[in-house]
Amino acid sequence: MKLIDEIFRAAQKITDEAEVLLAHSESISADLKQDNIAIGSRTRGSGLIIRVIKDGKIGVSCTDNPQSWKKCLDAAVASAKFADPVNWKGLPDPQQLDKKPLAFDNRITPDPALVMNLISRLKSGAETYNADITSGSASLAWSEHTLANSHGLFYSEKGxxxxxxxxxxxxxxxxxxxxxxxxxxxxxxxxxxxxxSFFAAKGQNGEEIKTGTYDVILSPQTISQLLDAAIIPALSGRNVHTGRSFFADKMGQQVAGDNISLIDDPFDSRGLANSAWDGEGMPVRKIPFIENGILKSFAYDLRTAYRYDQEPTASAVRTGQSGAPAIGNHNLLITGKEMNVYEEPGIYVHDLIGAHTANPMSGDFSVELSSPFKVHDGEMSEPIRTGMISGNIFEILHKIDGCSKETKTLGSLIVPTVRISGLSVIGRA
Known part of the structure; x- marks a missing residue:
């Protein structure tokens, strides 16, 4: 690509290495206000991220106008001058990777008729129970990303x-x-x-629940919030080596129940952003962070791995406004013994309010329940008016009795409904 070649020709005169990420995207969406479409929008955008390395110092800059790449390159070089040097061992060389898109459906296009079809089907399902729509949305997005570096690596994919x-x-x-x-x-x-519509209609006239210890059934949304709050940060190699991880001194130890595994699988077809390479062009692989309860690995991008003399795990993702690589995960799966999580009595929790307030170091949390129900005879029965659960997220990993077969994809997580024994529920005295 001519633009990328021009950037590398200019960069080689003033840097040791350079990396370019060029992105193009287009999306269309429709928003509901009550039962009617309130607004529809179409957006198109481009982005350019340049990362340079000079004498072990790393600089990054980005722009939404790829034609202004010269200013972007100058800004990246300038930022490198103020960076602390690391024991940099080089950007990755190109590999023979499968270039077939792993998260691309050519039927998904920015088509107004297709968005309207999704809205119509959404409203049709909403008629199942007696409730009113307050808001809703449907969107379709297409993107193309090209990652290249001065070693000759050049990968491109659509999503x-x-x-x-x-x-x-x-x-x-x-x-x-x-x-x-x-x-x-x-x-x-x-x-x-x-x-x-079910949670709105059936959540009326909830009963109070007595404070006590209960078996609790956490929805995919709820368990994902707890993972995001403490477990995922504790697996970051950066947090491990800077003393901000509960798992820092527990490699090889049992940190969850015998049947519980936490695996990052970039090739799982249920994932939203599957790819054969990570945000730095490293070939990805399946990583068992926790396997049958045993802590097996931490996550590293290149910078963190080089700084702490560890092996990179191809865990770099592109997030944040700068677009700089950061430690993350691709498709994080929690697995355990499959079971009917509703078979025995318990309390079902559809959502949590305040999960972000959990202490990421200790794992302690106390959060309000949203859309909770009592579970009897294999199904949700009486709604619960209000309540809170408290405990420790890391201890919950030892209390998981089983997981549903069905999963839900939420961002970079693929999670089941999970049954947990012995959680403290705070209701009326």
Missing amino acids: TQAQVGLEMIAGQSTGYESDSSWNLDNINPEKTGEEA
């Missing part, structure tokens, strides 16, 4: 994503559900609408 979400109300009870996928066959607007 797609469809997403729907709906919020409903019945009396004072609300319900929300969403769904997303890169594959049009795997998104289910009807089910999304049905579940949103």
Whole structure:
């Protein structure tokens, strides 16, 4: 590509190494206000991220106008001058990787008719229970990313994503559900609408619950919030080596129940952004962070691995406004013994309010329940008016009795519904 070649020709005169990420995207969306479409929008965009390395110092700059690449390159070089040097061992060389897109469906295009079809199906599902729509949305997105570096690496891939979400109300009870996928066959607007209407309609006239210890059934949304709050940060190599990880001194030890595994699988077809390479061009692989309860690995990008003399794990992702590589995960799966999580009595929790307030170091949390129900005879029965759960996220890993077969994809997580024994629930005295 001519633009990228020009950048590298200029960069080689003033840097030791350079890396370019060029992105193009287009999306279309429609938003509901009550039962009607309130707004529709179409967006197109481009982005350029340049990273340079000079004498072990790393500089990054980005722009939404790729034609202004000269200013972007100058800014990256300037930022490198102020960076602390690391024991840099080089950007990756090109590899023979499968170039077939792993998260691309050519049926997903910025087509207004397709968005309207998703909205219509969403509203159809919402008619299942007696509740009113307050807001909702459907969107379709297409993107193309090209990653290249001065070693001759040049990878390019396309991606797609469809997403729907709906919020409903019945009396004072609300319900929300969403769904997303890169594959049009795997998104289910009807089910999304049905579940949103269920939680709104059936959540009315909730009963109080007595404070005590209960078996709790956590929805995919809820368990993902707890993973995001403490478990995922504790697996970051950067946090491990800077003393900000609960797992720092526990490599090879049992940190979860015998049947529990936490695996990053970049090739799982349920994932939203599958790819054969990470955000720095490193070939990806399946990483068992926790395997049958034993802590097996931490996550590293190149910079952190080089700084602490560790092996990179191809865990770099592109997030944040700067677009600089950061430690993350691709498709993080939590697995355990498959079971009917509703078979025995318990409390079902659809969502949490305040999960972000959990202490990421200790794992202690105390959060409010959203859309909780009592579970009897294999199904959700009476709604619960209000309540809180408290405990420790790291201890929860030891209390997981089993997981549902069905999973839900939420961002970079693929999670089941999880049954946990002996959680403290705070209700009325």
